[in-house]
Amino acid sequence: MAPKVKEQNIAVFGESGSGKTVLLSSFYGATQEPSFLSSNLYQVLADDTSQGLRLHANYLKMSKAAQVPPTNRFDAVPYSFTIRPKDGDGAAAAPSSSFGALRLVWHDYPGQWFEQDPSSDEVSRRRVETFTKLLKSDVALVLVDGQKLLDYAGEEEKYFRMMLGGLRVGLEKLKDDILADGKPLEEFPRIWILALSKADLHPELDVQGFKDLLVEKAAGDIVMLQQTLKGFVQAPEALSLGEDFMLLSSAKFEPGKIEVTERVGLDLILPVATMLPLERVAQWAEKVDMPLRMLGGLVDHANEFAVVLTGAAGTLLTKVLSKVPKVGPVLAPLAVPALAELIKSGGAKLEEIHAQALANRDYLTATLTQFRLDLDRGVKDRLLVKSPW
């Protein structure tokens, strides 16, 4: 029987030319390298073979022919990937898990959809449909185009205002269509990460420098965007923008050459999409006075992930959790604090669980703990800034 799959959605927002399709192609293409499987505990499979081939072809054309992927013109495409822990060789399932694999859905769409009104009614309808789906993701990446940042050197505030303002105005324009019944959404990206794409063009900037530049030059624009986002979501106090930052570079671009092996931050995308929402739920549960059920599907994710993550630890709490028959809101008051405790306990505890999971050949737990450890590594390597506990 195929393992039950837990789905996470990621929304990548970026202007036309900011590198969305290149990022997606490079992300997937790298996971298809023979060396990937031998150095990772999981494999990434495209759920639609033809989509996988298309992305892989994009990647190979970049690598072999220095050819960038074609742009999306009039269509948005959700790309769905299953992240399956290694199996065979006596691999064991996580003892208490209710799922055995992850699915990442990544929506790619024409960047100009925020910048201009469509030329056709059907494109207009697709645009609303796409963003309605997109805005049900857990995490949103907002791409700051590294090339534009160079073009506006010395007056970056102009670019930030245009870019963040464009996103804000675009969302405002779509608001009535997306909130069809006028009610704020329960499922909405609650974590908005500001990500520098084409970071290879800024070798002098680490993620802290990027954050400082944005805060110095665009704090007001970030606040305005935050106000707009709050108008879309229930329990808007559980929403973060301007707290998380990352660096991304899909490849090193040189005249006549695209070096796809020189990537930055792409191996943080899966950890960010899967683990950051859980970490944030645990934080919000402690900081914000509201019922956990207000966080919608995020709580379900937290429940099930917490069972897997704490499952190998063999604690009393794990035993209690594993005896709770129903996964869902009933479990949340137990699972979320357990998750919070695990995260607060720091890397040593996670390393221990990770090592134990590896010893047990429980590759699901090993993969998820690795993702969580990867977030810490991203912070240490100055590729990721995440909100402090």
Added chain:
Amino acid sequence: MVDLIWATRGRSWGFRFLLFGGYSDPLSAYERAFAGIEDDVEVSRRAEERVALRFLDPLNRVDAAGRIIPHDFVVWGPLADDIHSVEDGIQKVWPLVVDVYARVWMNEKAPVAKEIQSAIDTA
């Protein structure tokens, strides 16, 4: 009226239809013509009496991200009879739009399709 759908972009404005070929919404006719060859950089393919034609801007004009701008056409009727290759397309179709494109490609805002059609009809 020319039997032509034209989709392209400018330096700042993104992909849109500039000629509708008489359709109220040309998207489905465009997608039918380009089905299976969406990713081809340059193409000329005939199917059902229509030619899907794509070529890169003959003057190498680029968008804001530095990518050479492609021009996508769906051509039918007498004009299509003479198009058997990308080169044919550039020779036969490009002259119809070259002037109007030169006027609008650098504009900050996207042009209005009706004005493009009118400019070509009166040329």
